[in-house]
Amino acid sequence: MDASAGSGNASGGAGAGASACCYYSLLGIRKNASATDVRAAYRRLAMKWHPDRCASDPGEANRRFQRIQEAYSVLSDKGKRAMYDAGLFDPLDDDDQDFSDFMQEMLVMMDNVKNEKPDTLEDLQKMLQDIVSGDGGRVPSDGTRRTRVAPYSTQPRRSSDD
Secondary structure (H helix, E strand, O other): OOHHHHHOOOOOOHHHHHHHHHHHHHHOOOOOOOOHHHHHHHHHHHHHHHOOOOOHHHHHHHHHHHHHHHHHHHHHOHHHHHHOOOOOOOOOOOOOHHHHHHHHHHHHHHHHHHHHOOOHHHHHHHHHHHHOOOOOOOOOOOOOOOOOOOOOOOOOOOOOOO
């Protein structure tokens, strides 16, 4: 794991080197790593490359430590991580915070949708029967009420002048 964490090019500055290197490989983790995995990898590498602990080459240690901190700051934030995974994150752009907040809200909403109880096959069959028969006022077996829209009327509307 440490070999992949040190695979970044040390010739660039902290910003340039970090953006050119994958944050996941920098921390030595997979893309599907949990928040706990990200934190553990960060702690391990931060202890190894902290400039106060690595006296052999303080300049290299400082560069690596900064890259490790940047990778952790992105991958530990759900919104920034989603932007990074989508290829939309720019570490040099300070205006990303609003978009990061938006992405965070979207992720929370998506998690809420995933946590809803899925309809059973029987529920779906009953809904199809209700649609065909025109009965839209049914309550599903889980007790939640779903809104049904009445079918569009094909009869022309009468004006109020009639």
